[in-house]
Amino acid sequence: MTFLAPAAAALAITLPVIVALYFLRIRRPTRVVPWLDLWPDQIRDRQANVPWQRLRFSWLLLLQLLVAGVLVAAAVQPALSASASLAAHTVVLLDASASMQAKDVQPSRLDWAKREIGAMIDQLGPQDRMTLIAMQSTARVVASGSGDHDVMHRALNGIGPSNGPADLSGALSLAAGSVRAGEDSRAYLFSDGIVEPLRTSFANGLPFPIEYHRVGVSGENLGLTSLTVRTSAQSRAAYLRVHNFGQQARTFTLEWRSDAGLIDVRSVSLAAGQAQDLALPVPDAANTVTARIDAKDNFGLDDSVTAIARAPRAFRVLLVTPGNVFLEQALRLRTDFQLDVIAPAAYRAATSYAMTVFDRFSPPALPEAPFIMVDPPAGSALAGGAAVGIGRVRASDAGDPLLTNVSLQDVHVARSQDLRASSFGRALITSVQTPLVLVRDEPYRQALIGAEPKRPSRRARDHRAGDRRHDRHGRATRWEPPPARDRLDRHLRRHRPARRLHGRADGFRPHRPLVVCSQPVLRRHVPAHAGGQARAASGEGLPHRADRPPRPDPGLAVDCIARADAGARRVAGISPWALS
Amino acid sequence: MAALLEPPLLRRLEALAVLVRRAVKGQMGGERRSVSRGRSPEFADFRNYSPGDDYRLIDWNAYARLDRFVLRLFVAEEELPLSLFIDLSGSMDWGRPNKAEVAKRLAGAIAYVALASLDRVRLTVFAEGPTSGGAPYRGRHAAAGLFARIQSFPAGGPTGYARLVAPITRQRPGMTVLITDGLGASPVEPAITALRLARQEGAVLQLLAPQEVALDWTGDARLKDAETGLEREVTATPATQAAYRTALGRRTDEIERAARRHGLRFARLTSDEPIEDMVQRTLRQVGLLG
Numbered sequence: 001m002t003f004l005a006p007a008a009a010a011l012a013i014t015l016p017v018i019v020a021l022y023f024l025r026i027r028r029p030t031r032v033v034p035w036l037d038l039w040p041d042q043i044r045d046r047q048a049n050v051p052w053q054r055l056r057f058s059w060l061l062l063l064q065l066l067v068a069g070v071l072v073a074a075a076v077q078p079a080l081s082a083s084a085s086l087a088a089h090t091v092v093l094l095d096a097s098a099s100m101q102a103k104d105v106q107p108s109r110l111d112w113a114k115r116e117i118g119a120m121i122d123q124l125g126p127q128d129r130m131t132l133i134a135m136q137s138t139a140r141v142v143a144s145g146s147g148d149h150d151v152m153h154r155a156l157n158g159i160g161p162s163n164g165p166a167d168l169s170g171a172l173s174l175a176a177g178s179v180r181a182g183e184d185s186r187a188y189l190f191s192d193g194i195v196e197p198l199r200t201s202f203a204n205g206l207p208f209p210i211e212y213h214r215v216g217v218s219g220e221n222l223g224l225t226s227l228t229v230r231t232s233a234q235s236r237a238a239y240l241r242v243h244n245f246g247q248q249a250r251t252f253t254l255e256w257r258s259d260a261g262l263i264d265v266r267s268v269s270l271a272a273g274q275a276q277d278l279a280l281p282v283p284d285a286a287n288t289v290t291a292r293i294d295a296k297d298n299f300g301l302d303d304s305v306t307a308i309a310r311a312p313r314a315f316r317v318l319l320v321t322p323g324n325v326f327l328e329q330a331l332r333l334r335t336d337f338q339l340d341v342i343a344p345a346a347y348r349a350a351t352s353y354a355m356t357v358f359d360r361f362s363p364p365a366l367p368e369a370p371f372i373m374v375d376p377p378a379g380s381a382l383a384g385g386a387a388v389g390i391g392r393v394r395a396s397d398a399g400d401p402l403l404t405n406v407s408l409q410d411v412h413v414a415r416s417q418d419l420r421a422s423s424f425g426r427a428l429i430t431s432v433q434t435p436l437v438l439v440r441d442e443p444y445r446q447a448l449i450g451a452e453p454k455r456p457s458r459r460a461r462d463h464r465a466g467d468r469r470h471d472r473h474g475r476a477t478r479w480e481p482p483p484a485r486d487r488l489d490r491h492l493r494r495h496r497p498a499r500r501l502h503g504r505a506d507g508f509r510p511h512r513p514l515v516v517c518s519q520p521v522l523r524r525h526v527p528a529h530a531g532g533q534a535r536a537a538s539g540e541g542l543p544h545r546a547d548r549p550p551r552p553d554p555g556l557a558v559d560c561i562a563r564a565d566a567g568a569r570r571v572a573g574i575s576p577w578a579l580s
Numbered sequence: 581m582a583a584l585l586e587p588p589l590l591r592r593l594e595a596l597a598v599l600v601r602r603a604v605k606g607q608m609g610g611e612r613r614s615v616s617r618g619r620s621p622e623f624a625d626f627r628n629y630s631p632g633d634d635y636r637l638i639d640w641n642a643y644a645r646l647d648r649f650v651l652r653l654f655v656a657e658e659e660l661p662l663s664l665f666i667d668l669s670g671s672m673d674w675g676r677p678n679k680a681e682v683a684k685r686l687a688g689a690i691a692y693v694a695l696a697s698l699d700r701v702r703l704t705v706f707a708e709g710p711t712s713g714g715a716p717y718r719g720r721h722a723a724a725g726l727f728a729r730i731q732s733f734p735a736g737g738p739t740g741y742a743r744l745v746a747p748i749t750r751q752r753p754g755m756t757v758l759i760t761d762g763l764g765a766s767p768v769e770p771a772i773t774a775l776r777l778a779r780q781e782g783a784v785l786q787l788l789a790p791q792e793v794a795l796d797w798t799g800d801a802r803l804k805d806a807e808t809g810l811e812r813e814v815t816a817t818p819a820t821q822a823a824y825r826t827a828l829g830r831r832t833d834e835i836e837r838a839a840r841r842h843g844l845r846f847a848r849l850t851s852d853e854p855i856e857d858m859v860q861r862t863l864r865q866v867g868l869l870g
Contacts, residue, residue, distance in 0.1 A: 032802065034672075034763045037765065039812060
């Protein structure tokens, strides 16, 4: 039983007051009489001088206490919690972001939410279905439209916390796609985050009502949000950012140590919501630096941060290729690589390179050194079988240390050599059809890749889009096919610059110009580059060239902009290059 | 100060007189038959002449028949000494109308009846002790002074009937009227007994307020004694009211029985009765006035 108005329990003070009134004597009016002895001596005179009397049983007292007790009980509004029946199709969105590891509710926010969802699963009737979507940095459907309790419980238990943010928009898109039109459906969002954008914009267009269950009771958190080590010619320094996310000012101790020992301890004060950047020295001998604060909050994950403080090293890498700009650019992205590119004919075995990359070329004798062999030509020693079409790409061993911090969600392979018969080494990345990447660690780490990295072909894009035209259960989604690339290019050539937004009247400034086009297809999904990270905006509220004249403030709602990770881009059908 | 009694009432009172059952001896001449012999038109008796008698009283006709001197004696007409004892204790200063005020008016009415009959009126008020009202009043012209004197006495204090014994017994035989409510810790019996011992032809007039006779309140109250100031908490329930009425009746009966036992007149009055009703009806019924 819960009480809707527990503060009304203060009215219970009336009960002892009523009893106290019975302890107190009646204040009687004074009457003068001619002769007192005519009146019977009911009460002794000595008792008349004390203000209290012995409490005697009285039916009236009992009745008054009973009435007062009933009134107080009614005022606190007792209520019994009863579970509402679920809809025919229940969509559960579970926030599995890093903040859900906070322990302000036991055992943790995520576990608490999972327990609640588990109870909902147990309520599923024979005809009910449930879709479970985990919101991590990428939203993913862990169980779709299932009514099997065991399956749902297993899928729920498989959701673990991540160290990234929660992709709310992607999750809502997936949820919208999982619900058929006219179906009796309802969504439940379990999250500890801010939900105002959800209420204002996203929730309006959803085909089902959404119910928000806030997880966690405390918003107090003190976190180390970033730590970077910069090296100059003279010295090295670490830059630390501390953020007080709570509602109260905090003073805490910052401990700064390296692998060589304690460097510094200082006291830092931060107002509510304030962030502070600190520059800290890094000793020359240190390889790692660690900052730690005694935050004493519920979220301990961000109370300590470690950065590697190695001195930059340069590796010489040799790329032997008949010409592959994509592979070359990918390698040049590594700033610690000194890349030399030569043609296969010019290749000579040399030991001055830390690594050699062979692209569609196999030397007569493989070097006794680290190398990567990409798409070996047919007939060479490492060549595999005939090329086969590749489906979903996955890690051969999810716990392989080589794949730490590597996400294969965005990796798509159209075709690859058949490496099943290869004895080069163990499979690192594989698919249903064939292993894709083989590695061996001894005596030198060497890798064999059966596919050629290159610009995505139209066929590959269509292949990706096809993933979304029909979900894994074969049901058609609401999303339209993405615009063809040539159609997009033609549009941009014709209309550029359709609209360049360099900022809004209310102070919102995208990091880079946001291009808004009037093409109906494009109005639905307008992507833009912002800070080097792709962003997409829903078509809701965007200006239309035909019906809205250009003006300084296009009225683009900020909350319409959401992070476009791979899932959202796929949903929107737009690639980042289209508007870069 | 308002007049104690209204002139129309005074005129009607002049037709009345204080009734006594036997002749009393006064000090001065009046309209009352006296036990002593004196000059008056009314023959009383004969007696033999003795030297020194006024020979103007010799009945010469009797001498002619009997050949000896016989004196004719006549009834003396003298005044009636009337004493008024008015209770002005704290218990009398109570009620609506106030008992003390009604007692003053009643005493004034009786005194005026006596003054109009050339009787002598002595006034005494008492509470804890007696206070004399000054020299006796005689004659109708003294009524104004008597009324003013009556009105000048305040009411208050406990009642002490025992201290009335001395002033009562000092009186010459005559008429004494005691106006009191009979309430108080002190018993009334000694004063009534003293009246008989002083050969007084007396009357006890018990004056109560209507609120005493019929209670006009119920519920809880802290009662305060008008004379002693003592307090007592009482809840006026039917039971306690019945107990009160029983106690009041017992006290009244005690006074009445004592008065009857000593041959005194007794009347019970309530303060809401008009003075004229008290005088014309009640006091005439008990034989005090006529």
